Amino acid sequence: MDFTPTAAQRRVAVVGGGISGLTAALRLHQRGYDTELVEAADTLGGRFGVAVLGGRQVMTGGKNIGRRYTTFRRFTAELGADDYESFGYNASRVKDGRVLTLDSEKRGQTLRNIRRMGSSRDLARLAAMAARIRLDDSNRFLGSRYFSGVSRRHDRAPLSTFFGRELTDSLIRPMVIRNNGAEPDEVYPGTFGTNLAMLLDHYDQLAHGIQPALDAFAARVPVRLGTRVTGLDIRDGAVRGLRLAEGDGGTEETVAYDGVVLATPAYATAGIVRSAQPALARRLADVRYFPSTVVLVEYDRPVFDENVRALAMDDGPCSNAGSYGMQERHIVRYTYSGREGRLTDLSPEHIDKLTGEVEEKLVEHLGAPRAERVHTLVKHWDAAYSGYVPHHPSFLAEVRERVGRLAGLELAGDYIQGVSIEACARSGSAAAARLTAHLSTPRERA
Numbered sequence: 001m002d003f004t005p006t007a008a009q010r011r012v013a014v015v016g017g018g019i020s021g022l023t024a025a026l027r028l029h030q031r032g033y034d035t036e037l038v039e040a041a042d043t044l045g046g047r048f049g050v051a052v053l054g055g056r057q058v059m060t061g062g063k064n065i066g067r068r069y070t071t072f073r074r075f076t077a078e079l080g081a082d083d084y085e086s087f088g089y090n091a092s093r094v095k096d097g098r099v100l101t102l103d104s105e106k107r108g109q110t111l112r113n114i115r116r117m118g119s120s121r122d123l124a125r126l127a128a129m130a131a132r133i134r135l136d137d138s139n140r141f142l143g144s145r146y147f148s149g150v151s152r153r154h155d156r157a158p159l160s161t162f163f164g165r166e167l168t169d170s171l172i173r174p175m176v177i178r179n180n181g182a183e184p185d186e187v188y189p190g191t192f193g194t195n196l197a198m199l200l201d202h203y204d205q206l207a208h209g210i211q212p213a214l215d216a217f218a219a220r221v222p223v224r225l226g227t228r229v230t231g232l233d234i235r236d237g238a239v240r241g242l243r244l245a246e247g248d249g250g251t252e253e254t255v256a257y258d259g260v261v262l263a264t265p266a267y268a269t270a271g272i273v274r275s276a277q278p279a280l281a282r283r284l285a286d287v288r289y290f291p292s293t294v295v296l297v298e299y300d301r302p303v304f305d306e307n308v309r310a311l312a313m314d315d316g317p318c319s320n321a322g323s324y325g326m327q328e329r330h331i332v333r334y335t336y337s338g339r340e341g342r343l344t345d346l347s348p349e350h351i352d353k354l355t356g357e358v359e360e361k362l363v364e365h366l367g368a369p370r371a372e373r374v375h376t377l378v379k380h381w382d383a384a385y386s387g388y389v390p391h392h393p394s395f396l397a398e399v400r401e402r403v404g405r406l407a408g409l410e411l412a413g414d415y416i417q418g419v420s421i422e423a424c425a426r427s428g429s430a431a432a433a434r435l436t437a438h439l440s441t442p443r444e445r446a
């Protein structure tokens with residue numbers, strides 16, 4: 001006889017309290033499943049990087065929200081925390097002594113500035129890719145048909161050889177450093193669409209940060225904080241639960257779940273699935289991650305003006321210095337990423353020295369005023385951004401096939417559709433839809 005338990009009788013877990021997991025858990029909760037979110041840290045948010053600077057809450061991680069971030073915007077709207085303010089994509093760089101500004105609100109000026117950056121062959125190649133992205137939204141994310149073709153044809157060599165030197169240095173490098181924390185010789189052409197899509201969007205920020213959404217989420221969906229998932233409980237080829245360890249060195253317990261979404265970075269997911277599926281763990285461990293350090297400094301007066309709100313730099317460890325918000329131009333966010341920006345010395349003396357060096361550049365190139373520092377906050381991630389793998393579509397197919405062997409398991413995260421907040425939210429939403437389809441399939445009563 002067929003019997004299908006109601007959704008409320010099914011207990012599901014989502015592992016990871018970043019945007020991938022938050023989206024997956026909210027969807028499953030909305031579909032009526034008895035959902036629990038399990039997070040190793042003591043707070044939700046993951047790489048939104050919620051922290052405190054001089055008594056005010058700030059975000060040290062992802063905070064720019066594209067107008068095309070439809071899945072993420074639906075998530076914040078459903079939680080009643082969708083008060084956005086415009087930020088724009090505004091990045092300037094210095095080329096031959098001139099400040100060139102790329103600003104999504106000023107398309108004509110931006111196109112003129114991009115034209116100064118490379119050969120006509122390269123610009124035609126870039127324009128063709130941009131046209132594909134504009135025509136078809138799926139090209140904004142990893143795994144699209146068009147970029148799978150690019151991957152097949154070009155992923156034998158890294159992105160550094162795809163465009164000429166001039167365009168690579170002046171435009172491509174700042175883009176991949178910003179989005180992947182990687183150098184052009186560390187990523188591949190097949191994943192470049194995700195970078196270009198970021199350049200083609202307009203950006204807003206949440207006026208009150210992500211915390212109101214996190215609070216509204218925790219008021220609806222049960223959350224288990226400070227709990228690390230160490231493995232899967234597998235019986236008869238299906239996931240029956242999770243092994244959980246509470247706090248540092250806490251004792252392990254096995255908790256029963258009918259379905260699980262692992263919404264963790266690839267290396268963490270590899271650790272969780274290793275004993276059940278060693279080959280899947282090895283493949284996931286191939287995904288590269290790159291570090292980043294973000295230093296937030298509050299000054300006694302605005303440092304940027306309204307026209308130039310960020311300066312990308314390629315001659316030193318700091319890759320980008322930008323104002324925290326359109327109005328909060330007295331708070332500067334210094335990002336250290338890329339090969340030279342992989343900081344190992346995070347001592348206050350060293351951070352102080354590095355900050356002083358960039359402050360001089362802002363004065364020299366932008367005529368910024370000499371402002372006094374009031375508060376400083378340093379946040380370092382060993383694995384800030386995914387740089388993916390070459391031949392990403394084959395990687396995805398292999399991962400999907402191996403995950404399919406474990407009924408009741410789904411994966412989400414930054415390595416599946418891309419690192420952007422939107423790509424992560426889409427991966428979470430898609431994982432929830434697949435788990436729902438699996439759990440609602442009628443079963444035979446034994």
Ligand SMILES: Cc1cc2nc3c(=O)[nH]c(=O)nc-3n(C[C@H](O)[C@H](O)[C@H](O)COP(=O)(O)OP(=O)(O)OC[C@H]3O[C@@H](n4cnc5c(N)ncnc54)[C@H](O)[C@@H]3O)c2cc1C
Nearest residue numbers: 016018019020040046047061062063064229268419420421
């Ligand atoms: C400095 C910085 C700036 C960025 N800026 C932007 C931006 O402006 N716009 C944009 O679109 N994107 C931006 N990004 C990218 C984007 O923020 C991230 O890719 C995205 O937030 C990742 O979300 P996630 O849920 O996949 O992973 P995470 O946020 O890392 O969440 C994973 C969670 O899983 C938990 N976890 C891991 N292992 C376990 C375990 N074994 N058991 C239990 N829990 C576990 C972790 O503690 C973590 O909370 C930025 C990223 C960084 C680092």
